[in-house]
Amino acid sequence: LLELFPARIRLSAVALSYNLGYGVTGGLTPFVITWIYSMTHNIYLSTLLWSTVVPVIMASWYLLKGPETLGVRIWAEFVAEKFAKKTVTLPATTPIREVVSALVNAGSKYAVLTGSVIGIFGTRSLIRALASGAGLHEPAEKYAARVPCIEADHPVTEVFVALEQYNVRAVPVCRGGQPIGIVEARELVNEALALRGALKKKVAFRFSVADTAPKELITATPEMKLKDAIELMAKNDIGFLPVVEGGKLVGVLSESDILKLVGKGAFDPNVVLETVINRSPVVISRSATLREAAELMVKHNIRHLPVVEDGKVVAVVSVKDIVKAIG
Known part of the structure; x- marks a missing residue:
């Protein structure tokens, strides 16, 4: 049966x-x-x-x-290809500047680099490259994450294993050794669906964002140079940085902002942050519930929210924090 x-x-x-x-x-x-x-x-x-x-x-x-299923994998219908989405595919020797430009034009965060070894170059790869002093003319393969390509007809469980084993946020999917797309970690856990689910859960009303947000807060100042902010992000492995002055939030800098600067040819590591930050970020009160935070994230299609109290930023809450809190 x-x-x-x-x-x-x-x-x-x-x-x-x-x-x-x-x-x-x-x-x-x-x-x-x-x-x-x-x-x-x-x-x-x-x-x-x-x-x-x-x-x-x-x-x-x-x-x-009756149908014979001997030798057919029980999870055969959940093959990696069903979760893969198209992305930018370029030779591994492509300069960082060209890879980033292709990502910006495609509206993607990850590129698959092909060569003797397949790699993934994403926003976090760019942050690490810039923090190490890499030139935008250098081959992107030097800073890409080496990840084995999962065959399209293999079960999606292999993607989970690769994500954890190689500590990456995306895994390439291939057919016959040729990349056909990527599977992102955030797509597998379906963050958007989880956020919408949070709107209906009672736990989302009981907890405030202050209960969920990490206690450690890493910030930058408007006078800080862009290269120093990038080094700070790389050191702490974060992709979002509140910019404060006198304790007050004046803007935010994200890895997506840096990606756009590089892609548009406007990247200058020596400029101060006040000239490149987003000065109108969406924020949330410290006493707000997780439901309110989820509503804002869904409405504005964002993954991070600065938590403020009396105009001062006290924490940053992310999609990951909310999904973890609501179970």
Whole structure:
């Protein structure tokens, strides 16, 4: 019976069939046996026909005509290809500047670099490259994450393993050794769906953003040079930096902002932050609930929110923090 249903609905389908079998078949047993007895006038034959002969006929039909799943993976329907999305694919020797420009034009955060070894170059790769003093003319492969390409027909569980084993946020998917797309960690956990789910959960009303946000707060100042801010982000492995002056939030800098600067040819490591930061960030009060935070993130399509109290930034809450808090 299990083999009749795809894995994604197997539990529900078997439960439904099981209960229908007991409810309908079992419930009709007295009526059917009585009906057969009215024609045969033999209580033993009537009972055997319904309780033995009919099930044997059904089992024989399934044995001969039912689908054979021997050798078929139970999660075959959840192959990596179903979760993959198209992205930028370039030779590994492509300069960083050109890779970033292609990412900005495509509206993507990750590029697959092909060569002797397949690698992933994303926003965090760019931050690490710039923090190390890399020139934008250098090949992107020097700073890409080396990740094995998951074959398109392999189960998506292999993607989970690769994400954890190589500590990356995206994994390439290939067919016949050629990249066809990537699977992002955030897509697998479906952050957008999780945020919308948070709007309906009671726990989202009970906890405030202050309860969820990390206690350590890393900030920058408007006078700080862009290269120093990038080094700070790389050192702490973060992609979002509140910029404060006298404790007051004056703007934010994200890895996406840096990606756009490089892609548009406007990157200058020696400029001060006050000239490049986003001065109108979406913020949230320290006493706001997780539900309010989730609503803002969904509405503005953002992943980080500075948490403020009396105009001063006290924390930063992310999608990851909310998803973790609501379980």
